[in-house]
Amino acid sequence: MTFRTRFAPSPTGPLHLGHAYSAILAHDMAVAAGGDFLLRMEDTDMQRSKPEWEALILEDLAWLGLAWKGPVLRQSDRLESYEPALDDLRRMGLLYPCSCSRKDIRAAAAAPQEGAMPDVYPGTCKHRDMASWRPGDALRLHMDRALTVFGDDLPGFSETGTKHAGYHRVSADHALSRIGDVVLFRKDDGIIAYFLASALDDVAQDISHVVRGEDLFDFTPIQVLLLSLLGLPVPAYHHHGLIRDGNGRRLAKRDDARAISLFRADGKTPQDIRSMIGL
Numbered sequence: 001m002t003f004r005t006r007f008a009p010s011p012t013g014p015l016h017l018g019h020a021y022s023a024i025l026a027h028d029m030a031v032a033a034g035g036d037f038l039l040r041m042e043d044t045d046m047q048r049s050k051p052e053w054e055a056l057i058l059e060d061l062a063w064l065g066l067a068w069k070g071p072v073l074r075q076s077d078r079l080e081s082y083e084p085a086l087d088d089l090r091r092m093g094l095l096y097p098c099s100c101s102r103k104d105i106r107a108a109a110a111a112p113q114e115g116a117m118p119d120v121y122p123g124t125c126k127h128r129d130m131a132s133w134r135p136g137d138a139l140r141l142h143m144d145r146a147l148t149v150f151g152d153d154l155p156g157f158s159e160t161g162t163k164h165a166g167y168h169r170v171s172a173d174h175a176l177s178r179i180g181d182v183v184l185f186r187k188d189d190g191i192i193a194y195f196l197a198s199a200l201d202d203v204a205q206d207i208s209h210v211v212r213g214e215d216l217f218d219f220t221p222i223q224v225l226l227l228s229l230l231g232l233p234v235p236a237y238h239h240h241g242l243i244r245d246g247n248g249r250r251l252a253k254r255d256d257a258r259a260i261s262l263f264r265a266d267g268k269t270p271q272d273i274r275s276m277i278g279l
Helices: 017-032 051-063 079-091 102-109 143-148 172-179 194-204 214-229 260-265 270-276
Strands: 004-007 036-041 095-098 138-141 156-159 166-169 183-186 209-213 236-240
Touching: 004 017, 004 209, 017 036, 017 209, 017 236, 017 260, 017 270, 036 051, 051 260, 079 095, 079 138, 079 183, 079 194, 079 214, 143 172, 156 214, 172 214, 194 214, 209 214, 214 236, 260 270
Parallel strands: 004 036, 156 236, 209 236
Antiparallel strands: 095 138, 138 183, 156 166
16 A cells, blocks of 8 residues: 555644644655645635635645645545535434524534534434534534444554554443544535544545644544544544643644744755654
């Protein structure tokens, strides 16, 4: 199998040192394996995604010396491509409509933050079936039913990152108590859940190895579960350590002082950046 990975930023702000670490590591792993490095823009957050941020990301990556194969894939160009997967889950009886607040649903469908697993949905709308769907409703995965599809043979995934290396099987207890009935889609707003779109895009790009931060490790089981329900291939995963500030916090887009573009403006070189992040 050809090693094929990707870097998938959201164009909602500038790249920082943490992004640079993830992008360079994925790129270097692909080069070392004689494989491919691809680029994807996870831009389904229509309110915060901006073309000027995407342009700056592309400029920063090129300045860092990274080259990617093929055109950039944009999730915003693929919104209709996610609907067949939702249709399959609906036909399997694994979805139900939810009329809870738009704010809660938008937050539940967003990309996760470190140490901030969303609260498990209390099941307010779980009694409903698809026949009761109304405009404005979101669609949630009925986790209990999804788990019964596999019986005692729950799917798993291979992990090569140092902290979690090994084979991990999805735990029913974890799925029910930590993940729950996740939001997958809200048609009125065009909101597709981060973890569903990302997993489907990995399949579309023939990704063999997902290289990303360890803050996303706890979300991997839901992606593995969804891919397995849909009969799609599950990639291997490599969750790497995070670049942190002096207080031990994960760098985020709020840390503009560590934006790659500002380091460039200060006269730093790509090699300086590699040295700063330990590569």
